[in-house]
Amino acid sequence: MKCPELQRPALLEARGVSRLYGPGKGCEAIDFTLHRGEVLGIVGESGSGKSTLLRVLSGLERPDTGQVAYRSTVAQGHDGAGHEGELDLYALGEARRRALLRMEWGLVHQNPRDGLRLGVSAGANIGERLMALGERHYGQLRAAGQDWMGRVELDPKRIDDAPKTFSGGMQQRLQIARTLVTRPNLVFMDEPTGGLDVSVQARLLDMLRTLVRELGLSVILVTHDLAVARLLAHRLMVMRRGQVVESGLTDQILDDPQHAYTQLLVSSVLTP
Amino acid sequence: MTSLTQPFLTVDALHKSFVLHGQGGMTLEVMRGLSFSLLPGECLVLAGPSGIGKSSLLKMLHGSYRVTGGRLRLHFDGDGEEDGELELADLPAHAWHSLRRDVIGYVSQFLRVVPRVPAVEVVMEPLLACGVEPDEARERAETMLARLNLPPRLWSLPPGTFSGGEQQRVNIARGFIAEHPLLLLDEPTASLDAANREVVVGLIEEAKARGAALLGIFHDEDVRERVADRLLPLEAHMGAVLEAAESPSEEIR
Secondary structure, three states: OOOOOOOEEEEEEEEEEEEEEOOEEEEEEEEEEEEEEEEEEEOOOOOHHHHHHHHHHOOOOOOEEEEEEEEEEEEOOOOOOOOOEEEHHHHHHHHHHHHHHHHHHHHEEOHHHHHOOOOOHHHHHHHHHHHHHHOOOOHHHHHHHHHHHHOOOOOOHOOOOOOEEEHHHHHHHHHHHHHHOOOOOOOEEEOOOOOHHHHHHHHHHHHHHHHHHHOOEEHHEEEEHHHHHHHHOEEEEEEEOOEEEEEEHHHHHHOOOOHHHHHHHHHHOOOO | OOOOOOOOOEEEEEEEEEEEHHHHEEEEEEEEOOOOOOOOOOEEEEEEEOOOOHHHHHHHHOOOOOOHHHHHEEEEEOOOOOOEEEEEEOOOOOHHHHHHHHEEEEEEOOOOOOOOOOHHHHHHHHHHHHHOHHHHHHHHHHHHHHHHOOOOHHHOOOOHHHHHHHEEEHHHHHOOOOOOOEEEEEEEOOOOOOOHHHHHHHHHHHHOOOOOEEEEOOOOOOHHHHHHHHHEEOHEEEEEEEEEOOOOOOOOO
């Protein structure tokens, strides 16, 4: 047989990215490449700089130094602004960066209340990003809302209910529907299963895996839960005190950790 | 495959050691100087007692363990300019995704899956990853589970509550379904009854017949004798030498 194509095109690249609030606080000298179709997990303890790095990568916080490069495949946006090839995230104007976030990327917050409008209906929450892309047809927006509620296993009959009447797990699934409805290329997730009951976590993990496969998503996932990382991520980066101490295939990191800190982290996990 | 006389896998002077930072930087050497090759259509069985590094070898070939020294090479058909040789020891992480999907299959001792996923979907997953249509993938998964005598009433249930033997059969079905050209089998028959061991022997024979190269660990002597074309004894390559660290490793916290 022939060797299959092993190289995948790069989608996002961090080059020497630093964002420090103080010594060891934030993230420092981060270099990595995310390839198309990959789920990259960023793991580490609280305060290791995971969330700061995610904010910088997702366009929410300008780094002190370094570059975040995104290889866009969209030839033309709805606003007629054509862009293809490599984009330097922080060299773009504010408007272009926001347009990128809206059109090609998605961000799932740890707390669904940060990513949802709690007072407006579930359907309106899902439709909002579509409307931002120019969809105005009420019937189509509503159909997309019902379709996506079904995909994330929410009862489509509740499309007119406000998310504040939903449980935490339901809100998280609604946030994911709202984010994925526009078919983003790249999704950033900050502890997507944090704070949920384990039964709900399992449902959500299964759903995320299925969506990654079906939609060909690339994902950067921040989590402190190594069990979640094992099931969702293809590749891991381990962070400690703002720096990446080790990276590799998920099972390499968890089954044959090299760095002293990774060994400590992995051996400290309780397995039921 | 190129020809039946060309190996698909060659291993040269393979070395593996673990540095245990939690134990003062102690080095645990588990394998040294192992060399062998594996032909398409051949089943090589790793021999030797527990703890001799049989599973470690499979994990290095699957990319789950890093290689400390030596070479692991796959030999694909060349296309004129390139000789089709692929070195696994220094392959970048992202290249393993496609390699595991298309080339290297692994049946582990334990099933590790998302908690609520039905058994049939666990088995379908490697096919879906290769782009097989869901209906066909489900049909093939059901055929495989039926062949392994898993009662149909269990197919739609998550395997978490299954018995050890039932879980192992789900695992075997998942490992064999995508028909990888290199299959790594870590005691696939360990918790199976005679009838199901027979099914696994059949699956292995079919894999060999289609030209797959297999590397396996079988503690069951009957199964081993029936499937093995050759035995690979690991005793001479056993490390298990403990060396004190030259300097204490970095103290964590």
